[in-house]
Amino acid sequence: MRQKFYITTPIYYVNDNPHIGHAYTTLACDVLARFKRLDDYDVMFLTGTDEHGQKVQMAAEKAGISPKDFTDKVSKNFEYLASKMGFSHDCFIRTTEARHYESCQKIWRRLMDRGNITLSSYSGWYSVRDEAFFAENELVNGVAPTGAPVEWVEEPSYFFNLSKWQQPLLDFYETHPDFVAPESRFNEIKRFVEGGLNDLSISRTTFDWGVPVPNDQEHVMYVWLDALTNYITATNWNNKEQNQFDKWWPADLHMVGKDILRFHAVYWPAFLMAAELPLPKRVFAHGWWTNEGQKISKSLGNVINPIALIEEYGLDQIRYFMMREVPFGRDGDFSKTALINRINSDLANDLGNLAQRVLSIIFKNLDSKIPSIPEDLQKEDYFLLNKLKELPNNVRVLINEQSFHEALRIIWHVIAEANRYVDKQAPWSLKKTDFNRMSEVLGVLVEVLRGVCLILQPFMPDASEKLLDQIKVSPEERLFSSLTDINSLSGRIIEKPEGVFPRYLKSEDA
Ligand code: MSP
Numbered sequence: 001m002r003q004k005f006y007i008t009t010p011i012y013y014v015n016d017n018p019h020i021g022h023a024y025t026t027l028a029c030d031v032l033a034r035f036k037r038l039d040d041y042d043v044m045f046l047t048g049t050d051e052h053g054q055k056v057q058m059a060a061e062k063a064g065i066s067p068k069d070f071t072d073k074v075s076k077n078f079e080y081l082a083s084k085m086g087f088s089h090d091c092f093i094r095t096t097e098a099r100h101y102e103s104c105q106k107i108w109r110r111l112m113d114r115g116n117i118t119l120s121s122y123s124g125w126y127s128v129r130d131e132a133f134f135a136e137n138e139l140v141n142g143v144a145p146t147g148a149p150v151e152w153v154e155e156p157s158y159f160f161n162l163s164k165w166q167q168p169l170l171d172f173y174e175t176h177p178d179f180v181a182p183e184s185r186f187n188e189i190k191r192f193v194e195g196g197l198n199d200l201s202i203s204r205t206t207f208d209w210g211v212p213v214p215n216d217q218e219h220v221m222y223v224w225l226d227a228l229t230n231y232i233t234a235t236n237w238n239n240k241e242q243n244q245f246d247k248w249w250p251a252d253l254h255m256v257g258k259d260i261l262r263f264h265a266v267y268w269p270a271f272l273m274a275a276e277l278p279l280p281k282r283v284f285a286h287g288w289w290t291n292e293g294q295k296i297s298k299s300l301g302n303v304i305n306p307i308a309l310i311e312e313y314g315l316d317q318i319r320y321f322m323m324r325e326v327p328f329g330r331d332g333d334f335s336k337t338a339l340i341n342r343i344n345s346d347l348a349n350d351l352g353n354l355a356q357r358v359l360s361i362i363f364k365n366l367d368s369k370i371p372s373i374p375e376d377l378q379k380e381d382y383f384l385l386n387k388l389k390e391l392p393n394n395v396r397v398l399i400n401e402q403s404f405h406e407a408l409r410i411i412w413h414v415i416a417e418a419n420r421y422v423d424k425q426a427p428w429s430l431k432k433t434d435f436n437r438m439s440e441v442l443g444v445l446v447e448v449l450r451g452v453c454l455i456l457q458p459f460m461p462d463a464s465e466k467l468l469d470q471i472k473v474s475p476e477e478r479l480f481s482s483l484t485d486i487n488s489l490s491g492r493i494i495e496k497p498e499g500v501f502p503r504y505l506k507s508e509d510a
Pocket of ligand 1: 009010011012013020021022024025050227228229256257258259260287288289290296
């Protein structure tokens with residue numbers, strides 16, 4: 001039976017327009033989901049929008065429309081971004097769906113029935129921007145640690161007995177060393193839990209834009225309990241006919257930004273333990289982008305619109321840059337100079353030129369017919385083909401660790417070797433001196449192009465597709481299981497090659 005892989009993005013607050021941060025988290029998941037599909041996994045890739053809470057209610061008020069109309073409208077911006085970015089999600093969930101209300105209420109009842117919820121009252125600080133509660137001693141100069149303003153809240157509230165789960169959480173972390181990555185973030189989480197946990201307020205009464213608490217219409221659920229539950233709702237947990245909970249749950253990976261790790265690595269596993277449900281296998285916290293060295297914020301007016309970027313630089317170029325430029329898990333800077341460098345150097349020169357050179361010689365000198373690799377490999381052929389052969393497993397290991405930048409780095413290492421090989425073998429000179437050897441060299445190079453393009457599909461789906469089309473790899477031959485079919489293209493007829501990665505020229509150079 002095929003193995004399953006269930007991967008999730010955070011669901012995005014709809015009070016904001018989609019920006020680079022949203023595109024980044026989902027892109028990483030998209031690369032992973034595509035990779036797993038090509039490795040023949042049965043994949044469920046979930047993304048969506050987080051539509052309740054005070055922050056969204058206030059944004060709707062500001063827009064002068066009802067929260068329902070507001071969320072219906074702005075949720076579409078996120079679906080639009082997903083289509084523009086070429087994301088391959090299997091499901092786009094909205095927390096305003098009826099099935100989600102049912103599943104939140106089901107979780108609530110499970111927590112209640114097991115004695116983990118009690119009615120009391122909350123008095124303390126609340127940050128609407130973070131949708132989070134803070135104790136007095138957590139504030140830094142009177143604001144939340146994130147810099148968000150806080151307001152004093154006093155209201156009746158249901159509490160979840162989070163403190164009871166301190167030791168079970170620590171035990172779980174101990175026995176699941178891969179539960180949170182990167183390791184430094186996992187250590188922060190452990191320190192936080194070791195410091196003691198306060199019971200958590202999980203309902204609000206001062207506004208009503210949320211999932212009603214069962215049997216108490218005065219309360220709506222705290223938006224984070226509601227939001228986290230989306231990961232289970234999407235399995236149709238509460239639907240008799242279409243229930244796929246057993247198939248998909250637990251999730252294999254929750255991808256999140258570092259700012260929301262605590263919710264996923266502390267609260268969520270505690271809720272699940274308390275509800276007697278299995279815990280997700282892994283949570284990965286990625287870093288944040290700055291823009292030309294500056295923190296990105298609406299007030300600074302330097303928010304990066306991913307759609308404008310795609311229009312200017314090209315989709316695969318942006319996808320490549322975001323996955324290659326910054327070690328995944330660390331913070332990184334978005335600079336146009338760095339982006340243009342990557343486009344011109346890695347894509348146009350290293351890969352684009354290699355493909356164009358190899359295919360042009362075949363087109364012009366071999367009646368467009370892809371040659372075979374040599375029967376007796378020379379040392380250099382063997383060296384290059386061997387590097388190619390090792391690549392898939394090495395990439396697979398890195399992808400499973402979410403080291404996307406490293407995966408691309410080792411793919412580019414093989415591309416660099418292929419460029420060295422082409423320069424050294426100089427097929428354009430062999431044309432006159434040893435036609436047969438020229439053809440063998442080109443056979444080796446097409447094999448490298450095939451392998452590299454197959455592995456690049458998850459990162460740059462459009463460009464890989466174009467290149468694979470050009471070297472006549474049929475759609476059925478694009479799973480990773482075909483990687484070992486060496487020499488399978490020999491004898492196929494190519495068409496006049498076309499460049500896939502144009503150089504980026506500033507308008508004054510064009
Ligand atoms: N709604 C919650 C998540 C609930 S999940 C059950 C939320 N939404 S969000 O829209 O505010 O943020 C979504 C994601 O965008 C987070 O993972 C966050 O880290 C990411 N980013 C926001 N700004 C970012 C950057 N400048 N750089 C990289 N990612 C950033 O939180």
